[in-house]
Amino acid sequence: MPSEKPWRIPKVAVTVDLAVLTVRDGALQILLVKRGIEPYQGMLALPGGFIASTEEDIEAAAERELAEETGLTADQLHLEQLRTYGTPERDPRQRVITVCYLALVPDLPMPTAGGDARAASWVPVAHVLNDDAEIAFDHRSIIADAVERARSKLEYTTLAAAFCRTEFTMTELRRVYEIVWGVELDPRNFHRKITSVDRFLIPTGHRTTRDGGRPAALYRRGTVAVLHPPILRNSDPVTVS
Amino acid sequence: MPSEKPWRIPKVAVTVDLAVLTVRDGALQILLVKRGIEPYQGMLALPGGFIASTEEDIEAAAERELAEETGLTADQLHLEQLRTYGTPERDPRQRVITVCYLALVPDLPMPTAGGDARAASWVPVAHVLNDDAEIAFDHRSIIADAVERARSKLEYTTLAAAFCRTEFTMTELRRVYEIVWGVELDPRNFHRKITSVDRFLIPTGHRTTRDGGRPAALYRRGTVAVLHPPILRNSDPVTVS
DNA sequence: CCAAAAGTGTTATTAATACACCCATGC
DNA sequence: GCATGGGTGTATTAATAACACTTTTGG
Numbered sequence: 257m258p259s260e261k262p263w264r265i266p267k268v269a270v271t272v273d274l275a276v277l278t279v280r281d282g283a284l285q286i287l288l289v290k291r292g293i294e295p296y297q298g299m300l301a302l303p304g305g306f307i308a309s310t311e312e313d314i315e316a317a318a319e320r321e322l323a324e325e326t327g328l329t330a331d332q333l334h335l336e337q338l339r340t341y342g343t344p345e346r347d348p349r350q351r352v353i354t355v356c357y358l359a360l361v362p363d364l365p366m367p368t369a370g371g372d373a374r375a376a377s378w379v380p381v382a383h384v385l386n387d388d389a390e391i392a393f394d395h396r397s398i399i400a401d402a403v404e405r406a407r408s409k410l411e412y413t414t415l416a417a418a419f420c421r422t423e424f425t426m427t428e429l430r431r432v433y434e435i436v437w438g439v440e441l442d443p444r445n446f447h448r449k450i451t452s453v454d455r456f457l458i459p460t461g462h463r464t465t466r467d468g469g470r471p472a473a474l475y476r477r478g479t480v481a482v483l484h485p486p487i488l489r490n491s492d493p494v495t496v497s
Numbered sequence: 498m499p500s501e502k503p504w505r506i507p508k509v510a511v512t513v514d515l516a517v518l519t520v521r522d523g524a525l526q527i528l529l530v531k532r533g534i535e536p537y538q539g540m541l542a543l544p545g546g547f548i549a550s551t552e553e554d555i556e557a558a559a560e561r562e563l564a565e566e567t568g569l570t571a572d573q574l575h576l577e578q579l580r581t582y583g584t585p586e587r588d589p590r591q592r593v594i595t596v597c598y599l600a601l602v603p604d605l606p607m608p609t610a611g612g613d614a615r616a617a618s619w620v621p622v623a624h625v626l627n628d629d630a631e632i633a634f635d636h637r638s639i640i641a642d643a644v645e646r647a648r649s650k651l652e653y654t655t656l657a658a659a660f661c662r663t664e665f666t667m668t669e670l671r672r673v674y675e676i677v678w679g680v681e682l683d684p685r686n687f688h689r690k691i692t693s694v695d696r697f698l699i700p701t702g703h704r705t706t707r708d709g710g711r712p713a714a715l716y717r718r719g720t721v722a723v724l725h726p727p728i729l730r731n732s733d734p735v736t737v738s
Numbered sequence: 739c740c741a742a743a744a745g746t747g748t749t750a751t752t753a754a755t756a757c758a759c760c761c762a763t764g765c
Numbered sequence: 766g767c768a769t770g771g772g773t774g775t776a777t778t779a780a781t782a783a784c785a786c787t788t789t790t791g792g
Binding site: 683685686690701706708710711712726 | 747753754756758761762763764
């Protein structure tokens with residue numbers, strides 16, 4: 257920890273960047289802003305910014321940026337630290353390390369650029385990962401990390417519900433899994449599996465017919481955060497070295 | 498990202514701290530150093546230090562610190578970023594944010610303070626988490642995060658083998674799980690489970706009788722990194738809010 | 739009536755668990 | 766021989782997957 261030479265400490269600029277994911281129009285999408293200045297002018301980048309002062313908490317900075325970009329406050333969404341990126345060359349101007357946060361938000365009618373003047377827009381992550389979009393800095397690989405984190409978190413937590421509005425149907429929750437994982441799930445087995453997990457979902461007693469057909473029960477997010485056992489997606493074994 | 502006012506960027510000091518875990522004498526232990534200076538003089542802290550220059554990569558700084566403390570290089574162990582801690586009050590002298598890394602190492606005859614003069618020692622994590630040891634800064638909660646990360650990684654990756662030497666027996670691997678999770682596992686079912694995972698372990702053809710009894714086959718780490726399906730520990734459901 | 743989606747029951751398959759039993763060594 | 770740990774077989778139980786079938790709405 258703090259060594260014996262406090263008079264020779266290199267100080268660096270620290271930014272907080274946000275990977276804000278939502279499920280929208282049948283696709284996993286990420287909130288990106290078009291850069292107005294060099295470097296990477298005109299390219300898409302994660303929303304974020306330098307910490308406001310040397311005394312601003314990192315977590316608070318993330319919440320502040322998120323409120324600026326989306327108008328959402330911390331109790332309406334899921335926010336967690338993703339990881340910190342700090343290779344020396346990642347910003348051509350100067351050494352900048354960035355602490356990235358992952359936010360999962362429902363598909364709300366977004367106040368486009370709430371307060372802030374920057375043009376934030378939703379971009380399907382498939383476009384980003386397929387090289388169909390020009391992405392500034394190392395943000396493409398950060399987005400890849402964010403998507404992978406979200407995908408694996410659906411397996412062993414109840415975070416899929418973070419993509420849903422306050423009240424949602426079992427089918428809407430299932431669509432989240434299907435879209436984020438890119439798979440098809442049996443509606444009947446899914447229903448049974450989810451309802452068998454105690455306190456994953458709380459029935460509100462309300463019903464809706466917005467998906468067509470027989471009215472579906474509406475649920476709210478429950479109090480369980482971790483799933484034991486997890487809901488596993490099928491995937492090929494990942495190897496190393 | 499980088500906002501429109503590069504002339505007013507607050508810069509902060511950045512440290513890299515290491516949570517180095519090993520399984521030793523039947524317990525999960527962490528490498529800690531005794532602080533020689535204020536603040537928290539005489540208390541135990543995670544090894545680490547300021548990044549050496551504004552151009553040093555964070556990952557490289559972690560590897561450098563690890564080599565200084567243990568003499569181990571990156572190919573002999575597992576090293577991953579844990580998370581970044583940056584509350585303004587965490588260092589009473591000045592604003593310091595720390596990027597923490599988690600290292601899993603085998604129980605090797607450690608060159609105690611390899612090169613570096615600091616007195617590093619192994620401390621059972623149970624002592625740390627039970628408040629039986631005085632821990633500097635916010636390092637106790639960082640250690641708790643590191644231990645939880647290691648515990649959950651054993652479930653869905655092959656990282657348990659990172660705690661073992663180059664060649665190890667099935668029983669030695671099982672002891673890792675038992676010690677890290679604090680459970681007992683059936684040796685027979687464990688043996689079958691592990692051997693049924695393709696490329697988790699590679700038989701070396703060698704045998705040993707170091708655990709007593711019938712000679713056991715020796716294995717090396719295989720090439721699979723992620724376990725599908727995971728090996729689940731039994732745990733109580735975790736709730737939120 | 740028909741289409742569409744919700745939800746339940748039943749069965750086949752697969753994985754997890756418990757434990758009986760034999761094997762190969764040191765002493 | 767006997768103790769100790771290594772390793773296989775097998776029966777029981779539980780979780781998963783596939784899918785037939787009934788329910789309840791809108792048109």
